[in-house]
Amino acid sequence: MSFYKRFLVPITLILLSASTALIAGLYAMTHQQDARERHREERVVALALAGQIDGLQKVLREYARWDDAAAHAVTGFDAGWLDEQFGLYLHEANGYEANFIVDEQGRTIYAAVHGRRTGDAADRHLGRDYRQALSTAAAQTAGKEISVGGLSVGAHGPLLFAVHRILRSPGSALPRGAPRRYMVVAKEVDEQLALNTKQAAQIAALRLIRRPDPAEAAVPVRTYAGSTIGYYAWAPTTPGTELRHGSMPILAGFVLVLLGLGTIVLRNASTDLRELQASEAKAQHLARHDALTGLPNRRAFNERLVKLAGRDAVYSVLVIDLDGFKEVNDSFGHATGDLLLRRTSERLRRALPPHAYLARPGGDEFFVAWEHGGEAMDHQAAATAIIEAVREPHEFQAEPILVGASVGIAGGAGLEYADVVRRADVAMYAAKSRGRDNWCLYSPTLNDGRRERRELESDLRRAIAAGEISVAFQPIVRSRSGQISGVEALARWSHPTRGAISPDLFIPIAEDSGAIVELGRFVLREACLRARDWPFLLSVNLSPAQFWDRMLVHDVLRTLDECGFPPERLEFEITETYLLRRPDAAEEVIRDLRRHGIKVALDDFGTGYASVGYLRRFEFDKVKLDRSFVEPVVSSPEAADVALAVVALGSALKIPILAEGVETEHHAAILAMAGCEFLQGWFYGMPQSAAEIDTVLAGGANLAAPA
């Protein structure tokens, strides 16, 4: 789900609803407060109005319950006294405009209006509501204190009135049969009334109006009988609204802060999410790529194969294994090893066409998924391109570094991807066992070789301790005299179930697994012990892994010492590839060996990078011309020329030449003629046991005469 859907929308909604709820809550609360306040004001106003009527009634009661009033208006009648004490007096003292004395039937007995006695009738002057109030009062049972009051619309407008029966002061009753008389007072409703109510209610803007304005608060002004004659209206106090207005900026600020915080949270969340996504993508990349070279890893490669199989593509898998990488790592360190792997991956990428998918499953191995497209794959061309790209010397160190490649190829059509890789792997091992810088196309028979190789690998270490390894000695003769000048020690493995196993098979296995160091020590010790008393040179093969071992010279000298073998009679055979990988270090080791009297021969000359410069530089005691040159020497004149050239070179540099693989007398004759000082081969003797050599020595040590 997107960030938008997961966070932005919900958080925005939460913030919006929170803000809305807050505002709505505030609004509702303040609105309620306004309503409550208005209600209170209305009650206060209503009470203030009622209070005025009440006040009028209270004043009237003081006059109506008065013995003198009863004497002058009920039991007797004195208009003069009434003017003085009631009608005119109340006008002047209290501002009551109209004051009457009426009898039970409502007839006016005395009337004073605006401070003057008149003949006005109370009914007419005070109006309908008064009449109703009077009849209510009259309906009251005798003896009861009667007091009513209210509003009425009189002849001259609205007025407040009060009616009270005239009685004696409390405690003394009117004589029996005394008529019922009532005192009536009225006060016109005017500005003053509104003012009084206003003061009582303490509402500044209160005023009397006819029709209420809905925007304002209003309390109806009702007559005694209940008809509305107007309203008290005022602008209501709205503490809620004020509070709301007062708190709005704070609230707005709060909402803004909330939104701001929300934005920050969202932004942080979005950055976090982006970072998370980025690190996820990185993790994804790491999970599918090799950290060292940046190439796809095994997993990505397998996925690729599954994809190819999924669309029925025709493809091949190539397994590339570096030869000699382990030694580079051991002698130069891992940093150099890593650099070499990176450089190699770059070279492979350049050497391969775009449709070839290159991956590094680990170690010194590379995989290629090669989609054929329209035309069939040229295995030879592909493998050669790879091998050549890999074996090109690396120049990033002071001295060039060399590694090789073994390439196995298997077709992938109709197979499980794991099977294709396994087959290519089998083919790669087959290529490796054929020697370095080789390639091989898978065929079912290879499977056996692969299994065998694995078994041999585990058998080998045990074999040394178990005494299955022995040393054979092959004579080396001087071409001129046929005299034995030395022997080459060759390892032999007599496997308990397999019988004799060829060194061409187990030596590369020992080199790859590291067992070669142990094996080499064993061969040296064994050879020295056996050959101690022989009157000639002992040649022992030295593998790169041994050659790079820092302890080599030390170990060798100790072995020689222990065996009592003179260093001057020992010769090590090394191949060119050892030297090319690290010429400076090699030179140092060779010097060191020679300083102690040990000789060094260059083995298999002509098969590798045959360089005249190296020949001169290392001052070999002997150069062994590879046996692949020997057979052609007799069959083709051109090859003979090459051999002759090599021999000529040797003599020019004053290095004796030895020809290997001399199988016939004819070979021996030609090579001797060509100038080879030493010869070695079946013609002079097979590799044989020490006991056999002893026998030969007893017989005179002359193996064959030169042709």
Ligand code: C2E
């Ligand atoms: P290499 O050093 O070139 O040894 C000579 C090989 O040529 C030996 O094979 C030998 O038996 C064979 N040979 C001798 N004369 C003839 C001949 O007239 N015709 C033919 N076709 N072959 C002949 P081998 O004993 O099978 O050894 C194979 C390789 O294994 C050796 O090649 C050497 O590189 C390696 N090797 C053998 N023993 C040791 C050892 O103790 N240490 C090390 N590091 N490598 C060894």
Ligand code: CA
């Ligand atoms: Ca050799």
Ligand code: CA
């Ligand atoms: Ca050789």
